[in-house]
Amino acid sequence: MAIITKDLAERIARKLNAAISSRKGRPHDVALVYHENRLVATFGIRRGSKKEQSHDHVPSSLHVSPNQARLLGQCPMSREEYIEVLRQKGLI
Amino acid sequence: MATQLPELESELQQLKQRVAAIEDAGTLCVRVQTLAPEPYDLIRPIEVVVRPVEGAFVASFFDANVSATGDTPEEAVANAKDMIVATFEALSEHKEDQLGTGLAEQRAVLRQFIRRPE
Numbered sequence: 001m002a003i004i005t006k007d008l009a010e011r012i013a014r015k016l017n018a019a020i021s022s023r024k025g026r027p028h029d030v031a032l033v034y035h036e037n038r039l040v041a042t043f044g045i046r047r048g049s050k051k052e053q054s055h056d057h058v059p060s061s062l063h064v065s066p067n068q069a070r071l072l073g074q075c076p077m078s079r080e081e082y083i084e085v086l087r088q089k090g091l092i
Numbered sequence: 093m094a095t096q097l098p099e100l101e102s103e104l105q106q107l108k109q110r111v112a113a114i115e116d117a118g119t120l121c122v123r124v125q126t127l128a129p130e131p132y133d134l135i136r137p138i139e140v141v142v143r144p145v146e147g148a149f150v151a152s153f154f155d156a157n158v159s160a161t162g163d164t165p166e167e168a169v170a171n172a173k174d175m176i177v178a179t180f181e182a183l184s185e186h187k188e189d190q191l192g193t194g195l196a197e198q199r200a201v202l203r204q205f206i207r208r209p210e
Binding site (some may be wrong): 002035037039040044060090 | 151
């Protein structure tokens with residue numbers, strides 16, 4: 001069972017106010033995370049209808065651990081806390 | 093029944109360790125030599141690492157921090173190729189001052205591997 005499912009990946013995208021770039025005919029849409037008008041993170045969302053589809057690549061794409069990604073999607077971690085994680089890692 | 097529980101727990105723990113060892117042994121490296129049919133040239137091959145993760149497979153191009161998941165190793169690699177192109181396109185659409193430090197570095201790495209045909 002995936003730690004990060006497609007459903008959770010979509011929740012993460014919404015939590016981070018990500019813009020979704022849909023690419024017709026390709027396997028992924030791309031979530032674009034902005035902070036102060038700069039693109040700071042991207043990750044792919046697999047196209048298709050299965051909500052339980054594994055998206056365990058999302059944590060590394062977001063520069064966080066699988067548990068942090070899960071917390072981000074399930075609400076204990078806020079967008080501001082995520083941005084602070086990126087800032088502390090020198091990625092912003 | 094109560095006396096069997098500790099034995100079952102011990103056996104379960106051993107099985108978990110064995111599964112973890114099997115999953116670790118399942119890591120493989122794939123050399124991507126083409127992005128066809130995408131309209132991009134590979135300047136040099138891309139090394140993608142494929143690992144079993146929680147019943148699926150994650151393929152990662154670590155140098156550029158691009159990863160994707162698939163139900164099979166083959167699907168994971170195909171998805172990784174798609175995400176490499178998609179990430180390159182997304183980053184290329186932004187000016188330098190529109191990218192965070194991490195993504196600016198990511199784009200610089202991808203440019204060493206990918207280019208649009210002239």
